[in-house]
Amino acid sequence: MNTEKTRYQPGIMQGVPALARHLFFALDSITELPDALRRVSPLADGDATIVGLGDALVRAAGGRIDGLRPFPTLSGSPVDIPSTQHGLWCWLRGDDRGELLHRSRRIEAALAPALRLVQATEAFRYGKGLDLTGYEDGTENPEGDDALAVAFASTGAEPLQGGSFAAVQHWQHDLDHFERLPGNEQDHIIGRRKSNNEELEDAPESAHVKRTAQESFDPEAFVLRRSMPWSDGTQAGLVFLAFGHSFDAFEAQLRRMAGLDDGIVDALFRFSRPVTGGYYWCPPMRDGRIDLRIPGR
Numbered sequence: 001m002n003t004e005k006t007r008y009q010p011g012i013m014q015g016v017p018a019l020a021r022h023l024f025f026a027l028d029s030i031t032e033l034p035d036a037l038r039r040v041s042p043l044a045d046g047d048a049t050i051v052g053l054g055d056a057l058v059r060a061a062g063g064r065i066d067g068l069r070p071f072p073t074l075s076g077s078p079v080d081i082p083s084t085q086h087g088l089w090c091w092l093r094g095d096d097r098g099e100l101l102h103r104s105r106r107i108e109a110a111l112a113p114a115l116r117l118v119q120a121t122e123a124f125r126y127g128k129g130l131d132l133t134g135y136e137d138g139t140e141n142p143e144g145d146d147a148l149a150v151a152f153a154s155t156g157a158e159p160l161q162g163g164s165f166a167a168v169q170h171w172q173h174d175l176d177h178f179e180r181l182p183g184n185e186q187d188h189i190i191g192r193r194k195s196n197n198e199e200l201e202d203a204p205e206s207a208h209v210k211r212t213a214q215e216s217f218d219p220e221a222f223v224l225r226r227s228m229p230w231s232d233g234t235q236a237g238l239v240f241l242a243f244g245h246s247f248d249a250f251e252a253q254l255r256r257m258a259g260l261d262d263g264i265v266d267a268l269f270r271f272s273r274p275v276t277g278g279y280y281w282c283p284p285m286r287d288g289r290i291d292l293r294i295p296g297r
Contacts, residue, residue: 007162007284008152009046012243016138016228017093020123021100022168022239023107024278025115027087030060036114037292043107044290050091051290052166052280057087063294066156067165067246071277077258079269084276088115089168091226091241097122119276121170123228123239131238132229133178133271135190136197140214141225151224151243159295162284164243167223167250170230170276171268173237178271189267206267212253221249237272247279 027033044051055068071083090107094100100122108117131137142150153163178186187193191200191209199209214222223242230239242250257266283291 007286008148008164009050009282009285009290011047011050011091011093012151012164012224012226012282013147014047014093016125016129016226018095018125019097019100020094020228020239021090021092021104022119022121022123022230023090023092023104023117024086024119025088025090025111026118027057027060027114028116029114032114033057033061036111037294039110040107041289041292043103043110044090044292045288046285046290048093049103049107050093050166050282051292052089052091052168052282053292053294054085054087054089054278054280056085058281058294058296060087061294062296064296065160065163065281067153068281069247069279071167071279072251072254074255074258074260077260077265079258079265079273081254081258081274082277085278086118089166089278089280121230121232121239123230126229130229131227132173132175132231132236133186133190134194135192137227137238138225139192139197142222146222147224149245150222150249151245153245157295159291159293160284164282165245165247166280166282167240167242167244167247168276168278168280169240169274171237171240171272172235172275173272175236175271181271189270204267205264208257208266208268211257211264211266211268214249214253217249217252217256221252223249223253237275240274243282 070085073083074081151164191203191207223244226241259265
């Protein structure tokens, strides 16, 4: 069916922009929430501004979305993967830092006093889509119809079709430590050769590429990634962003990275760690705007 092709937030399907801002909001007033969502609707075009709703916000408003849940707290792993769930998340895309700032201010004002901005992260494209380590990010991302099938719901209740489940994490890199490692050791952490992005046949089982090879899961665990580097002047890393028709594929990858499947922890944890984690439902479009009516009410 073609419903998801006409209703999804179109910015999700576009490549990463030159610049972006991620805004995270906490719910302060359930009573004020309907008016806040109506006010922000004209600012949320689904193209330059992507919006996602957290499970607690949806439930507080009396709604329900099958498959939406808080970011998981994984137990039994030797590495820490935090859950820092928020009520609402916005991904602002653009190429002018000042314009992004003023758009953020308008969104913040529209959502107050129902929702309060608690975190804002500036992200940027590095080179032709590199992580700050210098390795290519997003290799083997699905494209075209494959990306549509991976990223957007095409079954279930009609109001949910064309929506997407987004997983957002801030990964903080220790770049000084990573850069002290020999080039060959860096390649084996990632599982690819930095010079040409070729996958290494002799990479260890802990290599990030092997831990997250999407076709190696049963069922296959494909997601649509739109990650970008971030920096606040003192710290830096990657805002990992993945879209799916459910959270299942992302969680399968996360569990394997954390060593919960076979005891092998992703080598990425040698120089990087997640410091946030949240799940959000990105509603479909309606009349050229994001449909911010709470489903299931």
